[in-house]
Amino acid sequence: MSPFINLDGKRALVTSGTRGAGAATVALFRELGARVLTAARSRPDRVDEAMFVPADLTTPDGCAKLAAAVRERLGGIDVIVHMLGGSSAPAGGFAALNDAVWSKELDSNLMPAIRLDRALVPAMVAQGHGVVIHVTSIQRQLPLPQSTTAYAAAKAALSTYSKSLSKEVSPKGVRVVRVSPGWIETEAAVRLAERLAKDAGTDYEGGKRIIMDSLGGIPIGRPSKPDEIANLIAFLASDRAGTITGTEYVIDGGTIPTV
Known part of the structure; x- marks a missing residue:
């Protein structure tokens, strides 16, 4: 009997795939047969060098370097999982967030996806198929004013961008979906x-x-456990989810209290 989910032969990029839910996603994709590249600023000892690209994705040059490596090592791309994100903003509410903090949050949580999509999605459109998964956050709906205002706003912008991209490229065979985790x-x-x-x-x-x-x-x-996030992402990346596009899947244990 064939497995329910099969990613055999899929060429995949998972950003920030060296720890947490990103690492779990890389491991599961490889187990399901995908060829996977990932990137971070530096490679942990446990990560296979052949599947890793050292790159600072908060910069235009880092994104360009990774996109070039995808073309060179994988020969194209079928799945992109934008896992990169996080916050280092200080506590203290909106008044503690200066321009530098806002720029850093946007450069971590929004711009890498925009830059990599701009570099790689046209090839998906040209081949007539592909999947782009943007990992957002329930913080876009449930921001914590003392600590996550800028992060939440950046993730909200990522979600809106993702929806717009899906409307543009879904008619051309490229599915675009969002995964919105709670606390992992x-x-x-x-x-x-x-x-x-x-x-x-x-x-x-x-x-x-x-x-x-x-x-x-x-x-x-x-x-949630990292593996549980990876399970959802793998399903959405697979052909089993062939008509799912333009929507967001919340995986938060019921944290969001509204419909």
């Missing part, structure tokens, strides 16, 4: 929960509860 239990999230637990004099589960409470609660009672 990555290595960085574990470290944060441990720090909060220590400060509050509680254990790791207590630290997790502090984070979940700050989000207004997670009805399912836990964060």
